[in-house]
Amino acid sequence: MPAGLVALALGGFGIGLTEFVIAGLLPQVSRGLAVSEVAAGWLISGYALTVAVGAIAVTAATARLPRKPVLVGLVVLFVIGNLLSAVAPNYPVMLLGRVVAALCHGTFFGLGSLVARRLVPPERASRAVAVMFAGLTVSNVLGVPFGALVGERWGWRATFWAITGIGVIAAAAIATLVPYWAGEVPAGGRAGKVPAGDRTDSLRAQVSAFRSTQVWLTLAATALGYGGMFGAFSYLAYTFTEVTGFSSTDVAWLLVVYGAGLVAGNMAGGRGADHNRDLTLIVSLAGLTATLIAFGLLASSPAASVVLVFLTGVFGFASVPGMITRVTDHAHGVPLAAGANVSASNIGNALGAWLGGLAISAGLGYTAPLYVGAGIVLLGLAVMTYAAVRQAHARETHSSPNSARSPDRKASM
Structure with missing residues (x-):
């Protein structure tokens, strides 16, 4: 495994910790900064909204710069943000x-996925992306318990000091271990795919990538797949305690089981996508749909719930490496498309959580978000299936001896 991939995974681990760790610290932060639980909650939702916007804005602003220095700079930005949180004298500074x-989150994973792909042969591209995202999935497993443990022993500020230290190590690792050539901006993109003289970082290439129907279909499938999983995940604690009968102290280890599923699904999905990407994506979304439905039906069974929460993680993250390589392939490697994929996932997360909350508010019970999530993922499965069929048809038409090129250029992009 290239050392550069390990360095990128370490960066992903630190950034993932920042996203997830706050959930276990909210009560302490709320008391320490003398703010309400609702205000403290904005430390989570404000982060998510910034990721959704920053993934596009920061990626567009840095598109013409060499990617390795940008990645190092993003991790430095991450260090500054966590340092501010560690020393925050009041709530506004903490939120800042x-x-x-x-701001670094979406662009780091977007650009990082492009750099990771260049560190390995083309046939291992999705597996390389999966390795980079392994840091994020591991942080999902360790984030909440890590934050709770450190915060309980040394206070919530110590958690952010620890994450700041991880960020410093990650920045040094990326600067040292990621080869500069892997982060160079390609000129001309893949042969025959980008107009002569056009660079993948130019404004023309950035915008023209979004003329592809396949790019939009992949972004839609990403948003719906993430949205369905997150719509269910957001209320799992209530499902476990109010339906299954677990105690509140059991929720932490149950979420670790879910996180272990994310790790397994991420690696399996990367390997599968390198073998047959569209089939892997369709199977992942179909498996997630079936799992969420089964979870809703069997939520009263503790044993079944443990198995199904693991499978939710497996199928929920198995599509991630393939979705990223798919959207960047159809967008000819432009960074903005990679950033848009991260934005799409965060928009889906917000949509899924909102719809799941509406179902509970309507009095449909704590299993309702599981069925709502299944419905959202089913829509994503339909979009992905349509995209795969459309692409297969375009390839057949393009390879036909009676046709020099596909009549639907968008579908083949």
Whole structure:
């Protein structure tokens, strides 16, 4: 495994910790800064909203710069944000620290996925992306318990000091271990795919990538797949305690089981996508739909719930490496498309959580978000299936001896 991939995974681990760790610290932060639980909650939602916007804005602003220095700079920004959170004398400074840290999130994973792909042969591209995202999935497993443990022993500020230290190590690792050539901006993109003289960082190439129907279909499938999973995940604690009968102290280890599923699904999905990407994506979304439905039906069974929450993580993250390589391939490697994929996932997360909350508010019970999530993922499955069929048809038409090129250029992009 290239050392540069390990360095990128370490960066992803630190950024993932920043996103997830706050959930276990909210009560302490709320008391320490003398703010309400609702205000403290904005440290989570404000982060997510900043990721959604920053993934596009920061990626567009840095598109013409060499990617390795940008990645190092993003991790430095991450360090500054967490340092602000660690020393925050009041709530506004704490929120500012969260926003600053979030600005690096989407662009880091977007650009990082492009750099990771260049460190391995083309046939291992999705697996390389999966390795980079392994840091994020591991942080999902460790984030809440890590934050709770450190915060309980040494206070919530110590958690952010620890994450700041991880960021410093990650920045040094990326600067040292990621080869500069892997972060160079390609000129001309893939042969025959970008107009002569056009660079993948130019404004023309950035915008023209979004003329592809396949790019939009992949972004839609990403948003719906993430949205369905997150709509269910957001209320799992209530499902476990109010339906399954677990105690509130059991929720932490149950979420670790879910996180272990994310890790397994991420690696399996990367390997599968390198073998047959569209089939892997369709199977992942179909598996997630079936799992969420089964979870809703069997939520009263503790044993079934443990198995199904693991499978939710497996199928929920198995599509991530393939979705990223798919959207960047159809966008000819432009960074803005990679950033848009991260934005799409965060928009989906917000949509899924909102719809799941509406279902509970309507009195449909704490299993309702599971069925709502299944419905959202089913829409994503339909979009992905349509995209795969459309692409297969375009390839057949393009390879036909009676046709020199596909009549639907958008579908083949």
